[in-house]
Amino acid sequence: DTGVSQNPRHKITKRGQNVTFRCDPISEHNRLYWYRQTLGQGPEFLTYFQNEAQLEKSRLLSDRFSAERPKGSFSTLEIQRTEQGDSAMYLCASSLSLGQPQHFGDGTRLSIL
Amino acid sequence: RKEVEQDPGPFNVPEGATVAFNCTYSNSASQSFFWYRQDCRKEPKLLMSVYSSGNEDGRFTAQLNRASQYISLLIRDSKLSDSATYLCAVIEDTGGFKTIFGAGTRLFVKA
Numbered sequence: 001d002t003g004v005s006q007n008p009r010h011k012i013t014k015r016g017q018n019v020t021f022r023c024d025p026i027s028e029h030n031r032l033y034w035y036r037q038t039l040g041q042g043p044e045f046l047t048y049f050q051n052e053a054q055l056e057k058s059r060l061l062s063d064r065f066s067a068e069r070p071k072g073s074f075s076t077l078e079i080q081r082t083e084q085g086d087s088a089m090y091l092c093a094s095s096l097s098l099g100q101p102q103h104f105g106d107g108t109r110l111s112i113l
Numbered sequence: 114r115k116e117v118e119q120d121p122g123p124f125n126v127p128e129g130a131t132v133a134f135n136c137t138y139s140n141s142a143s144q145s146f147f148w149y150r151q152d153c154r155k156e157p158k159l160l161m162s163v164y165s166s167g168n169e170d171g172r173f174t175a176q177l178n179r180a181s182q183y184i185s186l187l188i189r190d191s192k193l194s195d196s197a198t199y200l201c202a203v204i205e206d207t208g209g210f211k212t213i214f215g216a217g218t219r220l221f222v223k224a
Binding site: 043056 | 144147156158200202210211215216
């Protein structure tokens with residue numbers, strides 16, 4: 001399967017812990033996006049990369065959140081000092097270029113105890 | 114006002130019915146438009162892109178109205194398997210570019 005791959009699929013952790021998620025995009029896609037989705041809502045934009053450059057970051061993304069894409073391939077999203085409000089599905093998507101459709105991974109479901 | 118708005122529904126329709134959804138967007142500089150389908154606890158999957166001239170894919174037709182700032186999705190001859198949440202997505206030019214999703218419209222097709 002050459003689609004977008006995310007891991008882990010599920011993460012359960014205690015409040016205050018740090019978590020890191022990984023996303024492997026479709027190999028020829030240079031744009032990579034992170035979203036957060038809660039029940040009954042659409043995906044909420046967090047940030048996106050063109051190759052290794054982080055080009056846009058949502059104002060909703062607090063300084064506890066950081067994302068990297070060091071070699072322009074896979075990306076990581078880290079949440080420090082997790083809070084209960086961070087519980088959500090974290091989705092990664094990739095696209096060939098700006099304006100092209102985005103293809104999503106299965107997501108990482110985060111539960112904060 | 115939300116940047117992208119959809120009627121949450123749910124729309125309950127019988128098999129074989131025609132159903133239409135609208136999605137309005139507030140940023141006139143929006144550039145690209147898409148419809149996604151999302152099943153319960155699954156990731157969104159691209160249904161179709163929306164072009165200025167409109168486009169059709171089998172039972173699905175998407176249209177863009179730039180003057181009134183909305184996109185639409187028409188599903189003809191509904192199937193049970195069409196039951197899902199339909200999300201519209203808009204790429205905004207805000208200096209940078211970001212993708213804004215609507216909250217989705219739920220569709221239930223009943224036998």
